[in-house]
Amino acid sequence: MRVSAKADYAVRAAVELAAAGEGPVKGEKLAEAQDIPLQVLEHILLELKHNGLVRARRGAKGGYWLARPADEVTIADVVRAVEGPIADVQSTPPEAISYRGHSEPLREVWVAVRASLRTVLEEVTLADLVSGELPSVVTDLAATPDAW
Amino acid sequence: MRVSAKADYAVRAAVELAAAGEGPVKGEKLAEAQDIPLQVLEHILLELKHNGLVRARRGAKGGYWLARPADEVTIADVVRAVEGPIADVQSTPPEAISYRGHSEPLREVWVAVRASLRTVLEEVTLADLVSGELPSVVTDLAATPDAW
DNA sequence: CGCGCTCCTGACCAAAGAGGTCGAGAAAGT
DNA sequence: ACTTTCTCGACCTCTTTGGTCAGGAGCGCG
Numbered sequence: 382m383r384v385s386a387k388a389d390y391a392v393r394a395a396v397e398l399a400a401a402g403e404g405p406v407k408g409e410k411l412a413e414a415q416d417i418p419l420q421v422l423e424h425i426l427l428e429l430k431h432n433g434l435v436r437a438r439r440g441a442k443g444g445y446w447l448a449r450p451a452d453e454v455t456i457a458d459v460v461r462a463v464e465g466p467i468a469d470v471q472s473t474p475p476e477a478i479s480y481r482g483h484s485e486p487l488r489e490v491w492v493a494v495r496a497s498l499r500t501v502l503e504e505v506t507l508a509d510l511v512s513g514e515l516p517s518v519v520t521d522l523a524a525t526p527d528a529w
Numbered sequence: 530m531r532v533s534a535k536a537d538y539a540v541r542a543a544v545e546l547a548a549a550g551e552g553p554v555k556g557e558k559l560a561e562a563q564d565i566p567l568q569v570l571e572h573i574l575l576e577l578k579h580n581g582l583v584r585a586r587r588g589a590k591g592g593y594w595l596a597r598p599a600d601e602v603t604i605a606d607v608v609r610a611v612e613g614p615i616a617d618v619q620s621t622p623p624e625a626i627s628y629r630g631h632s633e634p635l636r637e638v639w640v641a642v643r644a645s646l647r648t649v650l651e652e653v654t655l656a657d658l659v660s661g662e663l664p665s666v667v668t669d670l671a672a673t674p675d676a677w
Numbered sequence: 678c679g680c681g682c683t684c685c686t687g688a689c690c691a692a693a694g695a696g697g698t699c700g701a702g703a704a705a706g707t
Numbered sequence: 708a709c710t711t712t713c714t715c716g717a718c719c720t721c722t723t724t725g726g727t728c729a730g731g732a733g734c735g736c737g
Contacts, residue, residue: 385723385724385725386724386725387724387725418725418726418727420726420727420728421725421726421727424726438733438734438735439732439733439734439735440733440734440735440736441734441735441736442734442735442736443733443734443735
């Protein structure tokens with residue numbers, strides 16, 4: 382139930398790439414822009430690359446850029462690339478656990494939790510973040526009393 | 530973004546207590562009913578007690594029972610008792626992080642994530658789980674396509 | 678070609694958390 | 708008294724987290 386530094390870093394780096402648009406952006410520039418330790422960031426970008434979200438080129442004019450248009454990459458994509466499944470219970474997907482006694486209905490609750498996370502994370506794209514105009518699902522939720 | 534064994538255990542134990550109603554239930558019986566290592570369970574029950582969710586008595590006719598009626602205890606209460614805050618980013622609440630550059634809107638997304646978790650976890654009570662009749666928020670979410 | 682630039686990769690590390698076990702003590706009942 | 712059952716701290720192993728270091732490997736340019 383917590384967002385790791387890695388996931389946070391990954392999304393922030395991806396947003397920065399989305400904002401840069403075309404040209405390759407150097408890792409060092411990303412690291413400065415988002416205040417992330419360079420070597421940590423490089424590991425993360427590498428994972429994003431392995432998962433097909435990012436491309437890279439080395440050398441003088443090298444750097445990283447998004448493999449897909451920014452409006453086709455969701456936060457869920459980025460988080461999953463660096464953290465695996467979005468919502469696991471005891472390191473296994475919620476529907477795979479067997480509950481005994483009175484706690485069978487609990488499975489359905491965990492599934493609902495995952496679904497609820499997905500309604501947010503799979504809805505917001507990097508382009509949304511760059512423009513600052515978030516989907517209504519997010520603004521509505523963030524506007525609920527006591528959300529802050 | 531993952532539910533620990535501890536949190537899962539805690540909820541299951543609490544449900545079992547809710548189902549038992551009045552009388553004190555022995556730790557060993559709970560452990561068997563939910564297939565939880567006894568000594569682990571005892572630590573968890575102790576934490577629940579420290580947080581005022583559970584009462585206990587030692588001795589021959591001792592055991593554990595809920596401090597409040599089952600319909601006044603939510604899953605969120607139980608999870609928070611053993612795991613602390615429901616949704617943190619980098620171990621701090623989402624609204625407390627400062628983002629630079631293009632990722633400022635990210636804060637609002639994390640807040641929405643937390644709010645979305647709360648709509649589920651603060652809505653389901655132990656009594657709901659015992660009866661098996663979950664709130665519509667949950668059944669609706671669990672009924673969305675691809676939820677399973 | 679050669680050289681510098683930048684990504685790529687694995688090894689490593691300290692600290693914390695997860696998950697679990699042991700053993701001794703303190704209260705409650707009979 | 709004596710047994711039962713909770714109470715609680717110490718301890719243990721393994722994995723994860725967040726981070727650092729050092730060396731390669733590919734790319735572009737003069």
